[in-house]
Amino acid sequence: MTVEALPRVDPKTALFRKDFAANAADLPGAGLGWLDARRGAALEAFALSGMPTRRIEAWKYTDLAVALENDLEPATPFRAEDAAAIADSAVFAGAMQIVLVNGYLHSIGGAGLTDAIDVVDLAQLSVRTPDWVEKHLGARAAGSDQILGAASLALMRGGIAVRVRAGSVDLPPLQISVVNPARGHGVMSHTRVLLVIEDGASLDLIETHAGEGEAKGLANLGMEIVLGENAVLNHTRLQDEAGGTLHVASIGAFLSRDSRYHVLLGNFGGRLSRVDMNVRLAEIGAEAHIRSIAVLDGERHADVTTVMDHASPHTVSRQLFKSVVGGRSRSVSQGRVTVHKGAVRSDSHQMYKALLLGPRAEADAKPELEIYADDVVCGHGTAIGALDDTALFYLRARGIPMEEARAMLVRAFLEEVIDGFAEGDLRDALWRRIDTALASAQGGAA
Amino acid sequence: MLEIRDLHVTVDGKEILKGLNLSIPAGEVHAVMGPNGSGKSTLSYTLAGREGYDITSGSILYKGEELAALTPDARAAKGFFLALQYPVEIPGVSTMVFLKTALNAQRRARGEDEVDAVKVLRLVREKAKALNITEDMLRRPLNVGFSGGEKKRLEILQMALFEPSLAVLDETDSGLDIDALRLVAEGVNAMRSPARAMLVITHYQRLLDYIVPTRVHVLRAGQIVTSGGPELAKELEKKGYETITGAAA
Ligand SMILES: Nc1ncnc2c1ncn2[C@@H]1O[C@H](COP(=O)(O)OP(=O)(O)OP(=O)(O)O)[C@@H](O)[C@H]1O
Ligand SMILES: [Mg+2]
Numbered sequence: 001m002t003v004e005a006l007p008r009v010d011p012k013t014a015l016f017r018k019d020f021a022a023n024a025a026d027l028p029g030a031g032l033g034w035l036d037a038r039r040g041a042a043l044e045a046f047a048l049s050g051m052p053t054r055r056i057e058a059w060k061y062t063d064l065a066v067a068l069e070n071d072l073e074p075a076t077p078f079r080a081e082d083a084a085a086i087a088d089s090a091v092f093a094g095a096m097q098i099v100l101v102n103g104y105l106h107s108i109g110g111a112g113l114t115d116a117i118d119v120v121d122l123a124q125l126s127v128r129t130p131d132w133v134e135k136h137l138g139a140r141a142a143g144s145d146q147i148l149g150a151a152s153l154a155l156m157r158g159g160i161a162v163r164v165r166a167g168s169v170d171l172p173p174l175q176i177s178v179v180n181p182a183r184g185h186g187v188m189s190h191t192r193v194l195l196v197i198e199d200g201a202s203l204d205l206i207e208t209h210a211g212e213g214e215a216k217g218l219a220n221l222g223m224e225i226v227l228g229e230n231a232v233l234n235h236t237r238l239q240d241e242a243g244g245t246l247h248v249a250s251i252g253a254f255l256s257r258d259s260r261y262h263v264l265l266g267n268f269g270g271r272l273s274r275v276d277m278n279v280r281l282a283e284i285g286a287e288a289h290i291r292s293i294a295v296l297d298g299e300r301h302a303d304v305t306t307v308m309d310h311a312s313p314h315t316v317s318r319q320l321f322k323s324v325v326g327g328r329s330r331s332v333s334q335g336r337v338t339v340h341k342g343a344v345r346s347d348s349h350q351m352y353k354a355l356l357l358g359p360r361a362e363a364d365a366k367p368e369l370e371i372y373a374d375d376v377v378c379g380h381g382t383a384i385g386a387l388d389d390t391a392l393f394y395l396r397a398r399g400i401p402m403e404e405a406r407a408m409l410v411r412a413f414l415e416e417v418i419d420g421f422a423e424g425d426l427r428d429a430l431w432r433r434i435d436t437a438l439a440s441a442q443g444g445a446a
Numbered sequence: 447m448l449e450i451r452d453l454h455v456t457v458d459g460k461e462i463l464k465g466l467n468l469s470i471p472a473g474e475v476h477a478v479m480g481p482n483g484s485g486k487s488t489l490s491y492t493l494a495g496r497e498g499y500d501i502t503s504g505s506i507l508y509k510g511e512e513l514a515a516l517t518p519d520a521r522a523a524k525g526f527f528l529a530l531q532y533p534v535e536i537p538g539v540s541t542m543v544f545l546k547t548a549l550n551a552q553r554r555a556r557g558e559d560e561v562d563a564v565k566v567l568r569l570v571r572e573k574a575k576a577l578n579i580t581e582d583m584l585r586r587p588l589n590v591g592f593s594g595g596e597k598k599r600l601e602i603l604q605m606a607l608f609e610p611s612l613a614v615l616d617e618t619d620s621g622l623d624i625d626a627l628r629l630v631a632e633g634v635n636a637m638r639s640p641a642r643a644m645l646v647i648t649h650y651q652r653l654l655d656y657i658v659p660t661r662v663h664v665l666r667a668g669q670i671v672t673s674g675g676p677e678l679a680k681e682l683e684k685k686g687y688e689t690i691t692g693a694a695a
Contacts, residue, residue, distance in 0.1 A: 389497070394534040397494045398544075398604065399522035399552035408547065412538025412587075 011070045012051035015188075016151050017043075019074060027156065029125030038138035043154035045144040052147055058276075061332040061364050062303040064148070067246055067272050069216050074157065075102035075180070075187035082181040085212045089177040092206055092425060097175045102183075103191030103219075104158035110175065116168035116201070122192055123158035133161045137194050140224040140252030145307065146276050149250025152190045152222030159192035166198035166228065173204040173426075178221070180245065182213025191221045199228035199256075205235045206426065211242030211269070223251045227259035229283075235263040236426060238433060241270035243298070251277045255286035255315075264421050266430065267294040267302040268437045278307040281315035281343075291417045292321040293430075295437035296329035296361075303332035310339040310346040310373075317347075322417050323354040324410055325361035326441030336368040337380075343373045350380035355387060355413050357441055403442065410438055447472040447612055447643035448493075453504035455485075455492050455668075462488040464668035465504070470612075470661075473640040477654055477679060478647045480665035481687050486647045487531050489665070490616040494528040495521050508612060522548075523555035527610035529601035531617045531647075536588040541600070544588045545570055549607060573606045576636075577629055594621035602633040613637070614645045619653040631656030651683040666691050 009017060020043055029035040051068065052059040078101040086099055090110060097110030098119060105121045113119065120133050141149035164171070176193065197203055209219065219241060227233055241247045247270040253261055267273050279288045294302040308317045323331035333352040354363030367380035387409050395405035414434060422430055448470040455463035462485045470476045480486050492499045493506065495518040506513040513521060536544070550560040561569070574584060577599045589597050598618050605613050615634070619627055634644065634657050646657060654662070654676060662678040663670045664687065671691045672678070682690055 391534050391536050393494075393496050393518060394530070394536070395544075395548070396518035397496075397522060397528055397530075398548035399519050399555065399608070400548055401519045401551060401555075402517070404547070404551065405519075408539055409536070412536060415538040 010050060010065065012065045012068050013047070015068070015070050015072065016051070016155060017047060019155055023074070028123045028158065029129070032125060032127065032129070034134055035125065035138070038142065039154050042138065042142045042150040045142070045150040046147055046154060049144060049147050058145075058305060058334075061334070062272070062274055062301065064246070064248070064272075064274065068218060069186050072186045072188040072218055075189035075217070076183065077101055077104040077158070078106045079181070082179070085179050085181045085210070086177070089179050089208060089210050090175070092173060092175050092429065095173040095175040095206065097177060098160060098162070100158070100160065100176065100178045100191065102180055102187070103178070103189035105160050111172050114171055116165050116171055117174070118163040118165070120161040121158070122156065122160060132163055132196055133194065136196060136224060136226055137161060137192070140254060141222045141250040141278070142252075146222075146250035146252065146278060148220055148248045148274070149222040149252065149276065152192055152220045152250065155190035156192045156222075157190055161194040161196070163196045164198060164201040164203050166200055168201040171203060173206055175206045175208065178207070178209045178219070180209070180211040180217070180219050180241065182215065184213070184215065186215045186217045188218040189220065191219075193221065193223045195224065195233075196226045197228060197231040197233050200230045201228065202232040203234070205233060207235065207237045209239045209241055209247060211240075211245050213242055214244050216244040216246075216271070218246045218248065221249045223249060225251065225253040225261070227253070227255050227261060229257045229259060231256065231259045233261050235261070236266070236422065236430070237263065238266045238268070239270060239273055239275075240268050240433070241273070243269070243271060245270045247273040249275045251275065253277070253279045253288070255279065255281050255283065255288060257283035258285040260286075261288045262421065263290050264417070265290065265292040265304055266433065267292070267296075267304070268433060270300065270302075272301040274303045274305070276305050278309070279317070280309045280311055281317065282311050284312045285314050286312065287316040289318040291319075291421055292323075292333065293414055293417050293434065294323040294325070294331050295434055295441055296323070296331060297326045297437060297441035299328040301330050301332070303334070305332070306335040308335065308337045308348065310337070310343040310348060313342065313344045313346070315343060315346050317349070319350040320417055321352045321365075322414055323363055324357065324414065324438065324441060325354060325363055326357040328360045330362040330364070332364045334364075334366045336370065337378065338370045339373045339376050339378065341372045344375050346373060346376045346378070348376075348378045352382045353413070354384045355410060356385065357387070406442055407438060410442070447509060448645070449507040451505050451507075453492070453506065454502045455488060456500045456502050457488060457498060461502070462668055463492065466665070466669055468663060468670055470643045470645060472643050474660040475638060475644045475646060475657060477659040477662045478645060478665050479649065479662065479679065479682055484665045485668045486665055487616055490528050490531075490614045490647060493526065493614055494518055519551065520555065522608070523552045525611035527605050527608055527613045529598075529605060529613070529615040529618045531620070533589050533597040533601055535590045537590050539588050541586060541588045542567070542570065542584045545604070545607060548604070552608060570603070570607060573603050577603050577633055578626075579603055595623060595626045598622055599626060599630060602630050606633060606637065609637075611641065612643050612645075614647070616647045617649065618646075619648050619650060627653065628656065651679045654679045664691055
C-alpha cells in the first residue's frame with residue numbers, strides 16, 4: 001500500500017486511513033489476492049480525492065468532511081440489547097428478510113429464503129467464496145466516481161452478497177433491513193451489499209435503514225446491482241436513520257440487455273444523507289426508472305446525486321424526484337445523464353421538484369445532460385416552490401381546515417411518484433411513513 | 447342574511463373596495479353587475495375570507511355575526527359558499543375524494559356526523575346527473591383538464607351538495623353554452639328558498655332571464671352606485687354602464 005507516501009491528510013480522511021492501517025490484516029477476506037487488489041485500488045481512489053468537500057463538483061451541495069465527526073469508532077456487531085430495534089425493522093409481512101446489524105449479517109428470517117436465492121456473508125470471505133461473488137464484488141460503486149463507495153469496499157467489515165438464480169420469478173419480496181442500534185458513542189460502519197439478478201429473474205427488493213440513539217455516526221454503504229438479460233428489479237429504499245446519523249449510500253447498477261431497474265429512493269431520517277447512484281444502461285434495450293421522495297422535518301440534509309449512462313442503443317431512463325422540505329432542512333437533487341457515442345434512439349427524462357414548507361427550507365435541483373449520439377429524445381425540468389396559495393384557498397373555502405388542506409396538497413404532490421410504482425402493502429407502508437414525516441415537517445414549518 | 451356596511455378593502459396596498467354597502471335579506475337573490483375591474487371578484491374573495499384581502503374599515507355581518515375574524519373554512523362550515531370565477535385545478539386530488547373531504551370537514555366543524563363514502567357517492571351522483579356531470583369527471587383530478595363549462599357546473603354541484611345559507615356566484619355564467627347556462631340556472635333556482643340568500647355576479651342580462659333577481663346592483667370603482675329591480679339589468683344591457691351610472695352619480 002502506498003498510502004503513507006501521500007502528502008498532507010486532513011483529519012477526516014485520516015480517520016479512514018488510520019482505520020485501514022490499524023485493521024487491514026483483520027478485515028474479512030484479507031489475503032485473498034483478488035480482494036486485496038480491489039481493496040487497494042479503492043483505498044487509493046479514496047485517498048487521492050480525500051473526504052469529499054464542496055470543492056469536488058459532485059459534492060457541491062454536501063460537505064461531508066465538515067459534517068463528519070473525527071472521533072468515530074468502528075461499529076460493533078449484534079448485542080442482546082439490539083433485539084428490540086431489530087424486531088421493529090420487520091415491516092413487510094410475507095417478505096423474506098435479511099437483517100444486518102451495524103453492517104454485519106445478523107440473521108435470515110421472515111418467510112425464510114427460497115432455493116432461488118443464495119446469500120453469502122461478506123464477513124466470512126474465504127478461498128471457498130463462490131465465483132459469482134469474486135466476479136462482481138467491488139467491480140462497481142468502488143471507484144473515484146463514488147468516493148465513499150470506494151471507502152466502503154476498502155474498509156468493509158461485513159455485508160452480504162445475494163444472488164437470484166436465472167429464470168426465478170414470482171418470488172416473495174425480499175427485505176434487507178439494515179439496523180444501526182445505539183452504541184452510546186459515535187460509530188462508523190462500512191458495509192457492502194452485492195445483488196446479482198441473473199438472466200430472466202425478477203425480484204422485489206425492499207431495503208430499509210433504521211437507527212437508534214442520538215450519537216453522531218456514519219453509516220456508509222456500498223451497493224452493487226448486476227442485472228442479467230431480461231432481469232427485473234423493483235427496488236424500494238427507505239432511509240430512516242436516527243437523527244445523528246450521516247447516511248451515505250453509493251449504489252452502482254449494471255443493466256444487461258432488456259433488463260429493467262425500477263427504484264424508489266425514500267429519504268426521511270438521518271442528519272445528513274447522500275445517495276450516490278450510478279446506473280449503467282450497458283446493453284441494448286435496458287431501462288431504468290429512478291424515483292425519489294424526500295420528506296424532511298427539523299434540520300436535515302438529503303442529497304440524491306445520480307449518474308445515468310446510456311451506453312447502448314434503445315436505452316430508456318426516467319427520473320422523477322420530489323422533495324417536501326420543512327423546518328431548516330435542505331434537499332439536493334443532482335443528476336447527470338450521458339448519452340454515449342453510438343447509443344442511438346436513447347430516451348431520457350429527468351424531473352426534479354421540491355415543495356418548500358417554510359421560509360427556512362431550501363432545495364437545489366441540478367439536472368445535466370451530455371449527448372454524444374444522434375436521434376435521441378432527452379428532456380429535463382425543475383420546479384421549486386411553496387404550496388400554491390390559490391389551491392390552498394380553494395380547499396379552505398370548501399370547508400377544509402388549513403392543516404388538512406396543506407396535507408392534501410402535499411400528498412397530491414407526492415402521489416405521482418408512488419403511483420405506478422407501489423401497490424398493496426408496500427404502497428400503504430410508503431404512505432404511512434410519508435404521513436408521519438409530513439405531520440412532523442408541517443408542524444415544524446407552521 | 448348579509449349586511450355589508452361601508453366596506454373598504456385593500457389588496458397589495460391598493461384600495462379596491464371603497465365604501466361598499468349591500469344588504470341581502472334571506473329568501474332573496476341579488477345580482478351585482480359592473481365593468482371589468484370594478485371590484486366584483488374582490489368583493490367575493492373578501493366575503494370568502496381569502497388572505498391578502500384586507501378589510502381596512504367597515505363591517506360584514508352574516509346572520510348577525512361579524513365575518514372578518516373567521517377563516518375561510520369556518521365561513522364554509524357556517525353556510526357560506528363562493529362559486530369562483532376561476533375554479534382551481536388541483537392535480538393529484540380526485541374530484542370525488544375532494545367532495546367527500548369537504549362535505550365531511552364542514553359537517554365535523556358543525557358537530558354533525560360524517561357521511562360515509564357510499565352515501566356521499568349516492569348524493570353526488572344524484573346531483574351530478576341533473577348538471578350533466580359524468581362519472582368520469584368525478585374520478586378525474588379536481589378540475590384538471592375540465593373545460594371552462596365543466597368547471598362552472600362542478601361549482602354548482604358543490605353548491606347543491608353543501609346546501610349553503612348564503613351563496614355567491616362569481617360569473618358562473620361566463621364560458622357556458624346555452625344548454626349549460628340553462629342547467630346551471632335550473633340548479634340555482636332549485637336552491638332558492640326562504641332560508642337562503644344568493645348573490646349572483648354577472649356581466650350578462652341573459653343569465654338574469656333564467657335566474658330572476660330580487661334586486662340588481664351596479665358596482666363601479668369599488669362602490670355600489672345604483673340599485674333597482676330586474677329591469678335595471680335590461681336597461682344596463684341596452685345603454686351600457688357609462689350612461690346608467692353616469693346618470694345615477
Ligand atoms: N393583487 C393585486 N394588486 C393590485 N391590484 C389588484 C390585485 N388584484 C386585483 N387588483 C385590481 O383590483 C381591481 C378589481 O379587480 P376584480 O378582480 O375585483 O375585478 P372584477 O370586477 O371582478 O373584474 P372582472 O369583471 O374582470 O372579473 C382591478 O383593477 C384589479 O387590477
Ligand atoms: Mg371578477
